Amino acid sequence: MxxxxxxxxxxxxxxxxxxxxxxxxxxxxxxxxxxxxxxxxxxxxxxxxxxxxxxxxxxxxxxxxxxxxxxxxxxxFFGNAREDLEKTLYSVYLMELLDKSLMDRMPAPELFRLTLDTLRAINHGGLNPLLIRRFELNLAIHLGYRPVLDQCVACGQNQDLTGFNLAEGGMICRKCATADTYRLIPLSGECLAILRQLEKASSAMLTRLRASDTALDQMEHFLEQYLEYFLERQFKLKETIRYLKPSRRRIDNP
Ligand SMILES: [Zn+2]
Structure with missing residues (x-):
């Protein structure tokens, strides 16, 4: 056929x-x-x-x-992205994530459209790390691992959320955290606010979203740990991207 x-x-x-x-x-x-x-x-x-x-x-x-x-x-061909080492690495990193996480012959049309949109945005615009974070978050959601970001996974309250627990798949509040049974990844209020918008944000919206360097670092660390925890793999390219740290902080508008 x-x-x-x-x-x-x-x-x-x-x-x-x-x-x-x-x-x-x-x-x-x-x-x-x-x-x-x-x-x-x-x-x-x-x-x-x-x-x-x-x-x-x-x-x-x-x-x-x-x-x-x-x-x-x-x-x-995404020619602009190919002429820029960092953009190339980011694009290849997306491919590596797909390669390591998708099963053969399981259609994922929304993820396909997000991939194409992200490649186009990397190619045409500046190198916005939020594009990569949006992709990582949506990949996790597509794989069935939606992180609980708006309430404590242990007690259900939505105040005083201090950090994210990988095993529970969600935020833990200050009260529950004192039980000392949780290893938490710190996520500030700013981070949480951005993460809640990331899933549905268009590429154009991402160019207008402002994030501090601290929030960008926290989000990168969190999503990397989160994906690795569920995929139980190491993403080799991530190491390479880390070497390019100074310009990773740059958020350019197209
Ligand atoms: Zn709690």
């Missing part, structure tokens, strides 16, 4: 002498793995549209084990 779909390229790795095994994210089919034959030959027309975080229209043939990619057309 032949079919075609617009996809985001998550990654492509060598597969035998001349082929590549390509992992893609499609709105309709979710994450798929497909073989591109002869891709390493200089004249292969597929080369340009199978690079990580490209948006491409691909034609597939459904094989017995793996799909074959028969044709492709580049829809968006």
């Amino acid at each position: 032949y079919y075609n779909a617009p996809v985001i390229i998550i990654k492509s790795i060598d597969f035998g002498e001349a082929d590549k095994l390509v992992t893609v994210f499609s709105e309709q089919y979710g994450k798929l793995r497909a073989v591109a034959r002869g891709i390493k030959k200089p004249k292969s027309s597929l080369r340009s549209c199978l690079q990580p975080f490209c948006y491409s229209q691909l034609h597939f043939y459904q094989g017995r084990d793996l799909e074959l990619i028969t044709q492709g057309r580049l829809l968006d």
Whole structure:
């Protein structure tokens, strides 16, 4: 059976002498793995549209084990992002998150649209860390791990929330925290206010959202711990991004 779909390229790795095994994210089919034959030959027309975080229209043939990619057309190369090391790293980081967290062939149309929107915003605008935080939060929610941010998960009250407990999946109030059974990740009131807006915020809204450096650091630390806790994996690229810390603080408007 032949079919075609617009996809985001998550990654492509060598597969035998001349082929590549390509992992893609499609709105309709979710994450798929497909073989591109002869891709390493200089004249292969597929080369340009199978690079990580490209948006491409691909034609597939459904094989017995793996799909074959028969044709492709580049829809968006995100050229600005590729010319900027930090933007490239952020874009690749999104791909790594998708690669490590999504099951094969489980459609996630909202997450697909968010990924495309985030790649476009990174490409066209400034490097706004809130774009990445919004993506991380929505990925966790999509995976079924919505953090409880507006009340204490232990007693239910919404005053004096002091920090986040990973095992409970939510905030803990000052009173419950004194029971000393919880290891808490600090989240200030500012952080909580921003996190509550992040899920539904459009990219345009994110450029207007102001966050202090402390709040940005806290949110980054929190979401990293939160995703790692649930995915039980380490995100290698995150280390690389940390090295670029000074400019990570920058929030530019497009
Ligand atoms: Zn409590």
